[in-house]
Amino acid sequence: MAKCDKCSNQSKFFLPYGPHKYCNKHFNSFFEKRFKKTIRKYKMLSKNEVIVVGVSGGKDSMVLLHLLEKFYSKEQTIKALSIDEGIPNYRNKAIKVALKEIKKRNIEFKLVSFKKKLGKTMVDVMKKTGRNKTIGSTCSYCGPFRRKLLNETAVEMNATKIATGHNLDDEVQSIAMNFFDNDLKRMARLGAITKGSKGFIPRIKPLYLAPEKEIIAYASLNKINHFSEECCPFSWQAKRNAFRTMLNEMETKFPGTFYSILSFFENLKPSIQKKEKTTFCKKCNTLSSGTLCSACLKLEKIN
């Protein structure tokens, strides 16, 4: 059996894109170093920030919370926020796991629900979208609603940053989908960090350079509790799943593909980033590219 690149122990992890071979201990330090490097590289944090972590209860957000607590809780204030979309037998279970973990860590926590804030659960949305194909898929409602509540509540929690658990695979899937779909505008909105503006808290993705497989391994090695049911029961996500499968196959054939696509995007970003005209939503006064923000537009559609 091959040895670890860093010590004489047997390697337990083979990362073909390096290639790297690591024992448990050195995989852990490799993973954590990259996490800290990502935060430095993209200038995600200044001093004395109030970081609100979007916590779904899944592996990504639980690992994110763990790492921010482990390395940044002395200098920064870390808080957690969960959004209950009202997806029975799924989000309630995930939030239970998240809550248990958050209580252990003794950090400020807030739970907000679609039901209370918007008057609709995702079940209500699905009842409308299921019958009426012209108003868009169920999933197209969940994202804007979640982002709206995340921002609004983070403002109430005095956040200076919102941190989300998006990983390398998520980002590369989004970049590739925009490439295949010819959507430069959407592609320009991706990236490790989104600048804030009036009423809009900047967002950071500290796991932006972490492959999904390694997050799973890290969670398991460090016994980080998380809700591990794969998919939301409302979402087939046929398109994203096809891209996930295709990209994983290409990464297996050509290791390093994910990082290469990410670099392509980062090289490209400065030339495609146009200043989008922004104004404020007439209904909720949030930053918007039109008269109504996408969440309020979606709310009108199902009301």
Add this chain to the structure above:
Amino acid sequence: MAKCDKCSNQSKFFLPYGPHKYCNKHFNSFFEKRFKKTIRKYKMLSKNEVIVVGVSGGKDSMVLLHLLEKFYSKEQTIKALSIDEGIPNYRNKAIKVALKEIKKRNIEFKLVSFKKKLGKTMVDVMKKTGRNKTIGSTCSYCGPFRRKLLNETAVEMNATKIATGHNLDDEVQSIAMNFFDNDLKRMARLGAITKGSKGFIPRIKPLYLAPEKEIIAYASLNKINHFSEECCPFSWQAKRNAFRTMLNEMETKFPGTFYSILSFFENLKPSIQKKEKTTFCKKCNTLSSGTLCSACLKLEKIN
């Protein structure tokens, strides 16, 4: 059985990206209209051009020659040029097919060989590259050599344009490979038309919007002779083949993907096209981005 979109005949061709359904006759006119539209859209031809068609003997170049002859031979002068790379049991056979077809059409024709012009056949190249992995793959020599002879000979033939048989699939594969490889510089060089400059004849790809499958169908419908052995025996092209397979699967799942990727590239091109510093090759005086052009650089490597 479904009817043709244009008449009451039974449809023989289903093109899912439209979707279009055509009988033989209307498929033919659809294919030919798109060909002429491509030439107009990208302003490929002015009046009284001398078009030198690069003819390999394969389906793409034979269909290209047929279409240029059919629609442009009154206004334009059409000539043909074949390059013999010296690949035994392959190019010699293909050129035989090409020659027969060209004779029938009674157009000016030139055949040049790597052996005579460069002193090396691809067999000679392979003998060097096969033993020495540091000097690059066999295929990396063939492209620059072919492009060099194509341009040099086209100059001798008084060409104002060089036309090649690159089709939609070829172009989309190249775009996707550059995307996955993070190679913006190479991507910027792609496109339907390449501007010329001193000593460098502009190149056009009139089949740029024609899917490979439809070229095969058109060749068969119109009984256009061509050499149909799939691959060059020297080339495994493992990487391009993996991309071809992947892209064909995505096109099957999401019809229109090819055109969508092409549009992405075309929207992007203006922002990635930087003026490359160009100078002239010290050895052969052709346009070059360095002291030596890539063909002369390659020649030095194997001499």
